[in-house]
Amino acid sequence: MTLDAVLTRIDIDLPASLDRLLDLLRIPSISTDPAYKADCDRAADWLVADLAGLGFTASKRPTSGHPMVVAHIGDAGPHLMFYGHYDVQPVDPVDLWTRDPFAPQIEETAKAKVIRGRGAADDKGQLMTFLEACRAWKATHGALPGRITVFLEGEEESGSPSLIPFLKDNADELKADIALICDTGLFADRVPAIVTRLRGLLGEEITIEGPTKDLHSGMYGGVAMNPIRVLTRILASLHDDDGRVTIPGFYDGVPEIPDTLKAAWDGLNFDHCAFLGDVGLSHLAGEAGRTALEQIWSRPTCEINGIEGGYTGDGFKTVLPSKAHAKVSFRLVGQQDPHAIRESFRTMVQSMLPADCTASFTPHGASPAGQMDTSGPAFEKARQALSEEWGVDAAYTGCGGSIPIAGYFKTYLDMDAMLIGFGRDDDQIHSPNEKYDVECFHKGTRSWARILAALT
Amino acid sequence: MTLDAVLTRIDIDLPASLDRLLDLLRIPSISTDPAYKADCDRAADWLVADLAGLGFTASKRPTSGHPMVVAHIGDAGPHLMFYGHYDVQPVDPVDLWTRDPFAPQIEETAKAKVIRGRGAADDKGQLMTFLEACRAWKATHGALPGRITVFLEGEEESGSPSLIPFLKDNADELKADIALICDTGLFADRVPAIVTRLRGLLGEEITIEGPTKDLHSGMYGGVAMNPIRVLTRILASLHDDDGRVTIPGFYDGVPEIPDTLKAAWDGLNFDHCAFLGDVGLSHLAGEAGRTALEQIWSRPTCEINGIEGGYTGDGFKTVLPSKAHAKVSFRLVGQQDPHAIRESFRTMVQSMLPADCTASFTPHGASPAGQMDTSGPAFEKARQALSEEWGVDAAYTGCGGSIPIAGYFKTYLDMDAMLIGFGRDDDQIHSPNEKYDVECFHKGTRSWARILAALT
Numbered sequence: 001m002t003l004d005a006v007l008t009r010i011d012i013d014l015p016a017s018l019d020r021l022l023d024l025l026r027i028p029s030i031s032t033d034p035a036y037k038a039d040c041d042r043a044a045d046w047l048v049a050d051l052a053g054l055g056f057t058a059s060k061r062p063t064s065g066h067p068m069v070v071a072h073i074g075d076a077g078p079h080l081m082f083y084g085h086y087d088v089q090p091v092d093p094v095d096l097w098t099r100d101p102f103a104p105q106i107e108e109t110a111k112a113k114v115i116r117g118r119g120a121a122d123d124k125g126q127l128m129t130f131l132e133a134c135r136a137w138k139a140t141h142g143a144l145p146g147r148i149t150v151f152l153e154g155e156e157e158s159g160s161p162s163l164i165p166f167l168k169d170n171a172d173e174l175k176a177d178i179a180l181i182c183d184t185g186l187f188a189d190r191v192p193a194i195v196t197r198l199r200g201l202l203g204e205e206i207t208i209e210g211p212t213k214d215l216h217s218g219m220y221g222g223v224a225m226n227p228i229r230v231l232t233r234i235l236a237s238l239h240d241d242d243g244r245v246t247i248p249g250f251y252d253g254v255p256e257i258p259d260t261l262k263a264a265w266d267g268l269n270f271d272h273c274a275f276l277g278d279v280g281l282s283h284l285a286g287e288a289g290r291t292a293l294e295q296i297w298s299r300p301t302c303e304i305n306g307i308e309g310g311y312t313g314d315g316f317k318t319v320l321p322s323k324a325h326a327k328v329s330f331r332l333v334g335q336q337d338p339h340a341i342r343e344s345f346r347t348m349v350q351s352m353l354p355a356d357c358t359a360s361f362t363p364h365g366a367s368p369a370g371q372m373d374t375s376g377p378a379f380e381k382a383r384q385a386l387s388e389e390w391g392v393d394a395a396y397t398g399c400g401g402s403i404p405i406a407g408y409f410k411t412y413l414d415m416d417a418m419l420i421g422f423g424r425d426d427d428q429i430h431s432p433n434e435k436y437d438v439e440c441f442h443k444g445t446r447s448w449a450r451i452l453a454a455l456t
Numbered sequence: 457m458t459l460d461a462v463l464t465r466i467d468i469d470l471p472a473s474l475d476r477l478l479d480l481l482r483i484p485s486i487s488t489d490p491a492y493k494a495d496c497d498r499a500a501d502w503l504v505a506d507l508a509g510l511g512f513t514a515s516k517r518p519t520s521g522h523p524m525v526v527a528h529i530g531d532a533g534p535h536l537m538f539y540g541h542y543d544v545q546p547v548d549p550v551d552l553w554t555r556d557p558f559a560p561q562i563e564e565t566a567k568a569k570v571i572r573g574r575g576a577a578d579d580k581g582q583l584m585t586f587l588e589a590c591r592a593w594k595a596t597h598g599a600l601p602g603r604i605t606v607f608l609e610g611e612e613e614s615g616s617p618s619l620i621p622f623l624k625d626n627a628d629e630l631k632a633d634i635a636l637i638c639d640t641g642l643f644a645d646r647v648p649a650i651v652t653r654l655r656g657l658l659g660e661e662i663t664i665e666g667p668t669k670d671l672h673s674g675m676y677g678g679v680a681m682n683p684i685r686v687l688t689r690i691l692a693s694l695h696d697d698d699g700r701v702t703i704p705g706f707y708d709g710v711p712e713i714p715d716t717l718k719a720a721w722d723g724l725n726f727d728h729c730a731f732l733g734d735v736g737l738s739h740l741a742g743e744a745g746r747t748a749l750e751q752i753w754s755r756p757t758c759e760i761n762g763i764e765g766g767y768t769g770d771g772f773k774t775v776l777p778s779k780a781h782a783k784v785s786f787r788l789v790g791q792q793d794p795h796a797i798r799e800s801f802r803t804m805v806q807s808m809l810p811a812d813c814t815a816s817f818t819p820h821g822a823s824p825a826g827q828m829d830t831s832g833p834a835f836e837k838a839r840q841a842l843s844e845e846w847g848v849d850a851a852y853t854g855c856g857g858s859i860p861i862a863g864y865f866k867t868y869l870d871m872d873a874m875l876i877g878f879g880r881d882d883d884q885i886h887s888p889n890e891k892y893d894v895e896c897f898h899k900g901t902r903s904w905a906r907i908l909a910a911l912t
Contacts, residue, residue, distance in 0.1 A: 005829050014649065027628075031769065032769075032771030032772065033770060034736065034770070078614055090767070091770070092771065093670075096669070096670075131609065144715040157773075158771050159771075159772060172514075174819070175743050190825055191532065203774075204774070210736075211735040211737055212684055212735055213552070213735060214733060214737075215887065216885055216886040216887070217785060218756070218856045218857025218858055219752070219856050219857060220761075220856075221785075221787055222730075222741070222743070222751050222752065222757035222787070223732070223740050223741060223742050223748055223752060223758045224732065224737055225737065225741035226692075226740055228760040228761075228762075229691070229692075229694075229759075231688075231763075232691040232692045232760065233692040235684075235685070235690040235692070236688045236691075236692035238691070243678075257607070275679075276679070276680065277800060279667040279669060279671060279676070280668030280679070281681065281812045283681070283810065284679050285679060285681035285682075285811075286678035286679050287678070292679055296675070296678065296679060299678060302674070303678075303682055303774075304684040304688065304765075305684075305767055306765065306768045306777075307684050307687075307688070307764065307765050308763065308764050308765075308768040309763050309764075309768060310760065310762035311546070311548070311761055311762040311783065312763070312764040313489065313546065313548070314489060314490065315820070316488065316615060316659045316820040317488065317546055317612050317762070317783075317886065318659075318761055318785050318886065319761050319762070320759055321761075324763070325768070327767065327768075327772055327773075329774050330676055331673070331678070336510060354608050354741070355738065355739035356732075356737045356738055356741070365772070372910065391718065399582075399674070400674045401672065401674025401675060401678065402674055407866070418884035425675070428669065429675075430671075430774065431672070432669065432774075439634040440779045444693070448508055
C-alpha cells in the first residue's frame with residue numbers, strides 16, 4: 001500500500017533524518033539580533049538546497065529583513081501550502097544551558113530520547129518533520145502527491161516585519177487550497193491536536209526618562225523623581241487584585257466562550273497541576289474563577305517580559321538613573337483590536353507620569369487573535385489521519401501562543417490554515433535547554449505522511 | 457609669615473600637583489567590581505609611595521578586601537587624622553562619557569577649567585588637596601606642623617566591609633585629637649561648608665523567584681506568576697502618594713528639626729530650582745510640604761538604584777522570566793535603626809509575595825545617620841580658616857549623602873570629625889563625565905594649609 005511503504009521508509013531513514021536536523025540546528029539563526037544576520041541567511045540557503053534536492057523548485061527570496069524560502073513541486077491535484085520558520089529565539093541566559101545551544105546532540109534523558117539545542121522544537125525540528133515526510137514519499141514513489149508549496153520564514157521570532165508585504169507581493173504564487181502550519185504542540189504527551197484558536201500578540205517597549213543624567217542618590221535621592229520608581233508604579237497598576245488587566249477598554253471584543261466548548265475543554269481533563277508543577281509552580285495566577293485552559297486559550301493577558309534600569313552589576317551603586325525601560329506584551333483573543341489597545345496603553349502610561357518624567361514607546365508587532373473555520377472536509381480528514389498515527393482521538397484545541405501567520409493567510413491569501421504540531425509542554429522553547437523529543441520528530445514525520453495521503 | 461609662604465608655594469606648584477593627580481586618576485580603582493582588585497592595590501601603592509616621599513612613615517595594610525593606607529608624621533603637638541578614599545565608582549554607562557574615564561585630562565569648559573575623569577571629585581582629587589597642602593608645607597618649612605596621621609580607604613564605594621574590623625584592630629594607632637574628612641562639597645559655588653549632619657545608608661538587594669525556569673509567555677502567560685510583576689508591585693508600594701515611605705516603623709527615630717535650624721537653612725537661600733534645573737528637572741519629588749534642604753539634609757529616603765529581569769536586549773522576547781532583581785537603598789536620619797528597618801523591609805516584602813514566589817535578600821551596608829558636636833574650639837577655628845580662604849562666611853550644613861566613617865570614628869575611636877570638602881553640585885560624581893574644578897582643587901589645597909595653621 002502506498003502509505004505503508006512511505007511510513008516504513010520514514011522508520012528506516014530516522015537516523016539520517018536526525019543527522020540532517022542536527023546540521024540545520026548548528027546554524028545560529030537568531031532573527032532578533034542583528035549580529036546573526038549572516039547565520040539567518042545561511043539557514044535559508046541550507047533549506048533551499050535541501051528542498052531542491054527533493055525536486056522542489058526552490059529559491060531564497062530577499063526581503064528588507066531576513067529572506068523567505070519558497071519552493072514548489074507538482075502541477076496537478078490538491079494544492080497544499082506548508083509553513084514553518086527557520087529563525088530561532090535568543091539563547092540567554094546562556095549560562096543556564098547544559099551544552100552550547102548551537103552544538104545540538106541527541107540525548108538520552110530519564111524521560112525520553114531528545115534532540116537538544118536552540119530551535120529543536122521551535123521551529124526547525126517541526127518544519128523538518130514535513131520535509132522528511134516529503135523525502136520519504138519521494139524516495140518511495142519517485143514523486144510527491146498533489147501540488148505542494150513550502151513557505152519558510154526567517155523572522156517569526158522577531159515580529160515578522162517583512163511577512164505582510166511579502167504575502168501581498170506574492171499572493172498569486174503562494175495561495176493554495178489550504179495551509180498546513182507546523183509550529184504548535186500536542187495536546188498531551190501522546191494526544192495530537194489541531195489548533196483552531198490562536199491568541200494575538202501586541203508588544204510595546206517603554207522608556208521612562210527623568211533627569212538628564214544619572215544622579216547620586218545621596219545628593220538627589222528623594223528630591224529628584226526616580227524613573228525606576230515611576231516605571232514600577234505604572235507596571236504594578238496594569239493588573240488588579242483579581243488578575244484582570246486595568247487598561248481602559250482592554251476587554252472590549254473579548255467573548256465568553258460557549259458553554260458547549262467549555263464543556264468540551266473540561267472533558268479534555270487537562271492536568272493543570274502537572275502543567276504548573278513542571279515549572280515549580282502550584283497556583284493559577286491569572287484571572288480569578290477561570291480554568292487553566294480557559295485562561296490559556298480564551299483569555300487575554302498582559303506580561304512584563306523584561307525590565308532594566310540603574311545599576312545591575314555586581315555590588316551596589318547608589319545611583320538614581322536617568323532612564324528605565326520595560327518590554328510589555330499582551331496576548332489577545334476574540335475581536336480585541338491591537339491598535340486600539342496600544343493607544344489605550346500609551347494613554348494610560350502618559351496619564352500616570354509625574355512632573356519631570358516623559359515616556360517614549362517602541363512598538364513590537366500587533367496581531368489580532370485568530371479562529372479557524374473547521375467546517376470544511378480537510379479538517380476532519382486531517383484529524384482522522386492524526387488519530388490513526390497516535391492511536392487516540394485528535395483534539396480541536398486552542399493555543400495560548402500567537403501564530404499570526406494563520407490570520408495573515410486568511411486576510412492576504414484568502415486561505416484557511418490547519419495548525420498541526422508535535423511539541424510537548426516540557427520542550428522549553430524560548431528557554432535554556434530547548435529540546436524536541438525524538439518520538440515527536442519521528443511520529444510527526446509519520447503524521448505528515450498520513451495527512452498528505454488523506455488530503456491529496 | 458609662615459602661612460603666606462605655604463600658600464605661595466601651593467600657587468607655584470599647581471601645575472605639578474595637577475600632574476600628580478592625573479597620574480593617580482589613571483588607576484581604575486573600582487572597588488565594587490572584583491575585576492579591578494589589582495588596580496585598587498596599585499592605587500594604594502601609589503599613595504604609600506607619595507606619602508613616604510613627604511616624609512611620612514607610610515604602609516599599605518592588608519584587609520580581607522582592598523588594603524588600607526596608613527601614614528604617620530610628627531611626634532608632638534596636636535594630633536590630626538586625615539581621611540579620604542582612593543577607590544572610585546563604576547563607570548557605566550561608559551558610552552555616555554566624552555572620554556575614557558581613566559584617561560583624565562584638564563579641560564577648559566564654558567564654565568570653568570576642570571579635571572575630567574572618574575574619581576576626580578570623589579575622592580582622589582579631594583584627598584590630594586590635603587596631600588598637596590602637606591607637600592607645600594614641607595617644601596616651605598622642611599617639616600609638617602603638629603602630628604598628622606593619614607588614613608585612606610579603598611572600599612568606600614562598596615560598603616566599607618573591612619573598615620570596622622580595621623578600626624577596632626588599630627584603634628590606638630589611628631586615634632587622634634580630631635579627624636578631618638575630605639569627601640563632601642562646597643555649600644554653593646564659592647561658599648565653603650563644614651558638614652555637621654550626615655544621612656545613614658542601608659542597602660538591600662532583592663531577588664524574586666517564581667517558576668524554576670524562564671517560560672514562554674504564550675504558553676504560561678497569565679497562568680504562571682511573573683516575578684517581574686511581583687517585584688514591580690512590591691517596589692511600587694514603597695512610597696505613598698505624598699512621597700512618604702510605607703515600610704512599617706520607617707519613621708521611628710526621625711526627629712523634626714528645631715525651628716532655629718530650619719530658619720538658618722532657609723537663610724542660606726538655597727536655589728532648588730537651579731539645583732534641579734541642572735539635571736533637567738523642575739519639581740521636588742520628595743515628601744510633600746518639605747523644602748529641598750529639609751528633604752536632603754533631614755529626611756530619610758528610599759530609592760530603587762537598579763532593577764533587572766527578563767529579556768533586556770535588542771528586539772523583543774516573549775519570555776516570562778524565572779527571576780527578577782532590584783537594588784534598593786535607604787538614606788537614614790536621626791536615630792533611625794538600619795537593622796530594624798532592614799528587618800521591617802524584608803517582612804513587608806515577604807508579606808506581599810503571592811503563592812509560588814519566594815524572595816531572597818543580600819545586604820549591602822547598614823550605617824546610621826551622624827551628627828557632629830560643633831561646640832569644641834576646633835570647629836570654629838576651621839570655619840574661620842575656610843572663611844578667610846574663600847572670602848565669605850563658611851556654613852555649618854547637612855549632607856544628603858552617607859559618609860558613615862564619621863560615625864565610625866566616633867563609635868570606635870571616640871574621635872570627633874570635621875567634614876570639609878570642595879566638590880561642586882555639577883561634579884557628576886557617580887555619573888558619566890565626573891569632574892573636579894581646578895579652582896576647587898587649588899583653593900581646597902590652600903584651605904587645608906590654612907586649617908593646618910589654625911589647628912596646630
